[in-house]
Amino acid sequence: MEKKEILVALQAIFREVLDDENIVLSEETVSNDIEGWDSLTHIQIIVAIEQYFKIKFTSKEILSWKNIDEMLNSVYEKKA
Amino acid sequence: MLENAIFHHVGIAVKSITDTALLYTEAGYRMLPVVYDPIQNVNISFLEKNGSPLLELVEPVDKTSPVYNILKKVGVSAYHFCYEVVSIQDCITALESKDFRLLQEPVPAVAFNNRKICFLYHIDTGLIELLEK
Numbered sequence: 001m002e003k004k005e006i007l008v009a010l011q012a013i014f015r016e017v018l019d020d021e022n023i024v025l026s027e028e029t030v031s032n033d034i035e036g037w038d039s040l041t042h043i044q045i046i047v048a049i050e051q052y053f054k055i056k057f058t059s060k061e062i063l064s065w066k067n068i069d070e071m072l073n074s075v076y077e078k079k080a
Numbered sequence: 081m082l083e084n085a086i087f088h089h090v091g092i093a094v095k096s097i098t099d100t101a102l103l104y105t106e107a108g109y110r111m112l113p114v115v116y117d118p119i120q121n122v123n124i125s126f127l128e129k130n131g132s133p134l135l136e137l138v139e140p141v142d143k144t145s146p147v148y149n150i151l152k153k154v155g156v157s158a159y160h161f162c163y164e165v166v167s168i169q170d171c172i173t174a175l176e177s178k179d180f181r182l183l184q185e186p187v188p189a190v191a192f193n194n195r196k197i198c199f200l201y202h203i204d205t206g207l208i209e210l211l212e213k
Contacts, residue, residue, distance in 0.1 A: 019153075036149050036152070036153075038146055038148070038149050039146055039183045039184055039199070040146065040149070040150070040183060040199075040201065040207060041149060042183075043181045043183055043201040044201070046181060047181065047201070047203050059176060059181065059182045062181065062182075063182070063184065063185065
């Protein structure tokens, strides 16, 4: 799976969880850039990502990501 | 899952502690002093009444407060149950094995005399809080 495809899927998940069709993700996006992305919705997004990609993240990974790029790379590595 | 945990309180996200507390105090609850938690960036007050569960009113200070989005999405609402546990770390480990996800590492909470708290989420139970004894 290409990183670009993963980013498109992540964007769809963010839009669904945060109920906002206007969300546009880039690799540089951080939580402050997106209204409603807080510690609880972060975990809800993670659960949705895990279900969609059929992967599992560790708590260490989840709490360490600083931007979408790091999240995207974690998904990419697990799907490689 | 939480075999040795003791139920402690229900957390309620409120727009105004004063406004919500008024309704409960009229119903016989006693309101405890409001405290500011700088880590969570929220104001907190407890409501207690004999024979009823302890209620924790959690009011956002600004948009960065964790309950801000809950209020925006669903309005004033109960949003977590809190359980008191002997070892927060042991309980986190046990719950993570059941697919609970940790929102953040345990932190001291002003409202509980700096005892450690943490929040975990499970898609089938929602949000729970752990409070270390």
